[in-house]
Amino acid sequence: MAAVAQCVRGALRPRLPLLSVALRTSPRLLCAATQQKNTGQNLEEDQSQSQNEQKVEPSSAEKLLAEEKAKLEEQLKEVTDKYRRALADAENIRQRSQKLVEEAKLYGIQSFCKDLLEVADILEKATESVPKEEIKDDNPHLKSLYEGLVMTEVQIQKVFKKHGLLRLNPVGAKFDPYEHEALFHAPVEGQEPGTVALVSKIGYKLHGRTLRPALVGVVKDA
Numbered sequence: 001m002a003a004v005a006q007c008v009r010g011a012l013r014p015r016l017p018l019l020s021v022a023l024r025t026s027p028r029l030l031c032a033a034t035q036q037k038n039t040g041q042n043l044e045e046d047q048s049q050s051q052n053e054q055k056v057e058p059s060s061a062e063k064l065l066a067e068e069k070a071k072l073e074e075q076l077k078e079v080t081d082k083y084r085r086a087l088a089d090a091e092n093i094r095q096r097s098q099k100l101v102e103e104a105k106l107y108g109i110q111s112f113c114k115d116l117l118e119v120a121d122i123l124e125k126a127t128e129s130v131p132k133e134e135i136k137d138d139n140p141h142l143k144s145l146y147e148g149l150v151m152t153e154v155q156i157q158k159v160f161k162k163h164g165l166l167r168l169n170p171v172g173a174k175f176d177p178y179e180h181e182a183l184f185h186a187p188v189e190g191q192e193p194g195t196v197a198l199v200s201k202i203g204y205k206l207h208g209r210t211l212r213p214a215l216v217g218v219v220k221d222a
């Protein structure tokens with residue numbers, strides 16, 4: 001064992017100067033390595049900071065894309081508003097057209113009805129002109145003529161009613177300028193002022209619309 005230890009010491013003696021030199025030079029190496037490490041860290045920090053600055057400050061291409069996006073969104077908003085207004089206008093036109101068609105169906109015959117009103121007026125005057133005391137069995141011709149006129153008048157009123165044409169005979173009613181036309185104003189005892197005292201000519205309404213106003217005399221204050 002002693003011999004082995006002596007051999008080991010003999011082998012290490014020539015290397016002791018080299019180990020001491022390495023130990024003396026190691027602080028410098030350590031400083032250089034530390035400096036290189038610090039320099040590398042500084043470079044990495046500078047690179048990361050520049051990348052962060054590039055991320056914070058958008059490039060010109062990104063600005064152009066953002067502006068283009070804003071313009072497209074504004075154009076889309078305008079087109080959407082125009083589309084909605086066009087839909088609303090189209091719906092209004094459709095409703096007005098439908099109303100016109102319905103009114104044409106209801107009031108398209110008003111010119112024809114006005115012409116028939118003259119016939120109805122003639123029949124009414126004819127029946128009123130026949131003396132009631134002359135309508136007797138011993139006067140069969142006049143009686144038959146009168147009954148025929150009355151039946152014709154009743155039938156024409158049925159036809160008028162079927163097509164929405166109604167009579168306006170407003171005796172005693174309140175005067176309405178939309179349905180009546182005043183021929184004169186006169187005080188009438190026992191009647192309220194502003195009411196219709198006399199109907200000179202019967203009026204007519206077609207589906208609620210005045211086709212011909214009734215010609216009336218209106219009561220006024222005494």
